[in-house]
Amino acid sequence: MRILAVDTSTNVASVAILEDDIIIGEYTCNKGKTHSQKLMPMIQCLLEKVNLSAADMDVFAASIGPGSFTGLRIGVTTIKAMAFAAEKPVISVYTLDALAYNVQMSKALLCPIIDARNSQVFTAIYRFVDGKLKRLTDYLGIHINELVEIIRPMEGEVIFLGDASGLHKDYFTAELGERISIAPPNFAQASASSVALLARDLHLEGKAESCFDMVPFYLRKSQAEREREINEKRITQND
Incomplete structure (x- = not known):
């Protein structure tokens, strides 16, 4: 095929x-x-x-x-x-599914974020479960403040990817500390x-x-x- x-x-x-x-x-x-x-x-x-x-x-x-x-x-x-x-x-x-799929088999939470301007992002949160990509939230168009509050109670490392990941890196680091990492360029882009x-x-x-x-x-x-x-x-x- x-x-x-x-x-x-x-x-x-x-x-x-x-x-x-x-x-x-x-x-x-x-x-x-x-x-x-x-x-x-x-x-x-x-x-x-x-x-x-x-x-x-x-x-x-x-x-x-x-x-x-x-x-x-x-x-x-x-x-x-x-x-x-x-x-x-x-x-x-x-x-967002395709972006998360870039980081296959990771045990971390995967959070693709697409810039929607004015600190707004298109996003969803994923995790690979038994080798399959599982979406844990709805598809969202929200402010980065709201995204942090959704992630905060979730357990584990969070990998951000997508065109807004580098743009908001400092904010996510300040709010979530060492839990976060930014995917390298070859995985972060569409x-x-x-x-x-x-x-x-x-x-x-x-x-x-x-x-x-x-x-x-x-x-x-x-x-x-x-x-x-x-x-x-x-x-x-x-x-």
């Missing part, structure tokens, strides 16, 4: 191809250009390097969020279009290979779907939507 997976949920653009449980190629870029400019060239380059085409894929997968609103739309739309053209199914992978591996597991569980059913997962409304609602409320109040 071959799976082509993408992750565009953060500033990182990542593409990977899984073939019979082996990652045969991965292309990741965390600098320059927008996802709309670099994602398709990355996909095309990777397919050429492994001597395959989109038609050779059995499944297409994307990280669906939470994360960057624009980035998610680009990744999801690209995968939907490729799956539609190839007449193949898709698999939706939650971004990786399409983790999306592909989780997609493989979901496929085995029968969770493939039509490309028409794949949608981005947002924990909150975009800034544009929030501003529009505020303006509409002001107009209503002035009438």
Whole structure:
């Protein structure tokens, strides 16, 4: 089975191809250009390097969020279009699940955090139990103060990863002390290979779907939507 997976949920653009449980190629870029400019060239380059085409894929997968609103739309739309053209199914992978999967088999609590600005983060808390990734909380969009209070009564070391892990390192250290550590860069950032591996597991569980059913997962409304609602409320109040 071959799976082509993408992750565009953060500033990182990542593409990977899984073939019979082996990652045969991965292309990741965390600098320059927008996802709309670099994602398709990355996909095309990777397919050429492994001597395959989109038609050779059995499944297409994307990280669906939470994360960057624009980035998610680009990744999801690209995968939907490729799956539609190839007449193949898709698999939706939650971004936070894929980030936690980067640190496989760790005994620590895993806390992926994606920057949502103003000391807000998208997050969830995980632990590997009997070799399986288990999510211990809901998917959350909260202030880092609230996150610390959720973690505080939990037992054990906590590994933070994701694009906000370094940003709030000092705060977490001050509040949680020696319990915390920050994943190194090769584990901390989004990786399409983790999306592909989780997609493989979901496929085995029968969770493939039509490309028409794949949608981005947002924990909150975009800034544009929030501003529009505020303006509409002001107009209503002035009438």
